[in-house]
Amino acid sequence: MERKSTEENQTPFKKRSWDMEEDPFEFIEEEEKEEPKERRGGKKAEKERKVAPVKVPNRRKSGQTKNQIIVFESVVILVLAVILIISTIFQSRSMKKAMEAIADLTKQGTTLNDEIMTLNRDVENLKYFQESYLAANSGETILTYDSDGNEIRLPILPNVPKHPYDWTCLQSLYGRKNYIISGQRVSKQGIDVSSFQGVIDWQRVRDDGIEFVIIRLGYRGYGTGRIMLDDYFEANIQGALDAGLDVGVYFFSQAVSEEEAVEEAQFVLEHIRNYRLTYPIIYDAEEIPSDTARTDGLTVHQLTDNAIAFCEYVEAAGYSSMIYSNKRWLLTKLDLERLTDYDVWFAGYINIPEYPYDFKMWQYTESGKVDGIEGNVDMNISFMDYRSQ
Secondary structure (H helix, E strand, O other), X not given: XXXXXXXXXXXXHHHXXXXXXXXXXXXXXXXXXXXXXXXXXXXXXXXXXXXXXXXXXXXHHHHHHHHHHHHHHHHHHHHHHHHHHHHHHHHHHHHHHHXXXXXXXXXXXXXXXXXXXXXXXXXXXXXXXXXXXXXXXXXXXXXXXXXXXXEEEEEOOOOOOEOXXXXXXXXXXXXXXXXXXXXXXXXXXXXXXXXXXXXXXXXXXXXXXXXXXXXXXXXXXXXXXXXXEOOOHHHHHHHHHHOOOEEEEEEEOOOOOHXXXXXXXXXXXXXXXOOOOOOOEEEEOOOOOOOOOOOOOOOHHHHHHHHHHHHHHHHHOOOOEEEEEEHHHHHHHOOHHHOOOOEEXXXXXXXXXXXXXXXXXXXXXXXXXXXXXXXXXXEEEEOOOHHHO
C-alpha cells in the first residue's frame, strides 16, 4: 500500500524526466501549461534559460577572434620593428657618409681660406714691393738691416743686373710658389736637404710634385775649420737620382782665404765624380747668428774673393756654379759688382722677394711640407730650368 501510494503521487515532471526517448524539453512546455502561475513571474529565469544554450558558442568565437587580433598585432609590431632596425642601419650609414662629406668640405674650406688669406697678403704687399722695384730702377735706395737690427739704406747699384720678374705672375697653391706666364707654369718646384732631414723616401718626394733637389754635400766647421762630408749625402744623392729628380749640391763655406775656398771646391768635385748633376754646385756663405765664427772678421773684399775662387774652380771643371745667401749678406758682405758672372740663389722667407737684383732660384720658406720627408724642409722655386742648359 505504501509503495503504490508513493508511485501514484509522482508528478509527470519526475516521471518524464527519465524518459530519454522523448523530447527532453517537451515536459517543460506541458508543465508551463499546467502551472502558468508559477512560471508567470519568472521572466528573468525564462530569459536565462532561452539564452544559455546560445552564449557558450559565442564566447568561444569571441575568444578566437581576440587571439587572432593579438597574433596579427604581434606580427605587425614585429614587421615594424624590423623596418625600424633596417631604417636605422641605413640612416646610420647615410649619416656617416654625410659626416665624412662634411669633414672633407670643411678641410677643403680651410685650405681655400688659407689660400685666400695668402693671396690677400700677396696683394697687400704687391704695391709696396713693386714700388721698391721701381725705386731700384730709378737710382733710389734699398732698405736692409745690419747685424744689430738697425735699418740701413743702400744705393741701388746701376752696374748690377736687375731681376726681370713680374710678381703679379707669382701664384701660391697649397703653400708652394709657382711662376705663371700666360697660363703656363714656367718655374720648377724644388727642395734643399741635409742630414737634418734624416732618412728620405725619394720616390714619395717625386710623387708629391718635387722636380729638383739641392743636397748638402758637406761643410767646414765654423769653429774648428775642419771639412766634413754630410752624413746623409751619399744616400740622398743616390736616392734622388734613382727617383729621377734633377740634382745640385751645395757646400757650407767657412773659408778665410782663397786657398781654403779652393780646398772646399776640390772636396766637392772629389765626391760628385760618380754622380751626374743637372743643377749647379753652390757656394753657401752666410752668417752664424748664434755664435762666433772664424769668418766674422773678414772684409767684404776677402769674402768676395773666396766666393770667386770657389766658383771659378768649379766652372773650370765643367760644372755650373752659384752663390747662395740672404738679402743682408748679399748687400752688405759681398761686392755684387764683382759677382755678376755667377747665378744667385736668394733666401728670403717672405711672400714676394724684395731683392732688386737678378737671381735664378728663390728659397721662400724653411717650414715646407713634402711627402716622404719627416718634419720641415726648405722649399725652393727655380726660374730657370737648369736641365735644359
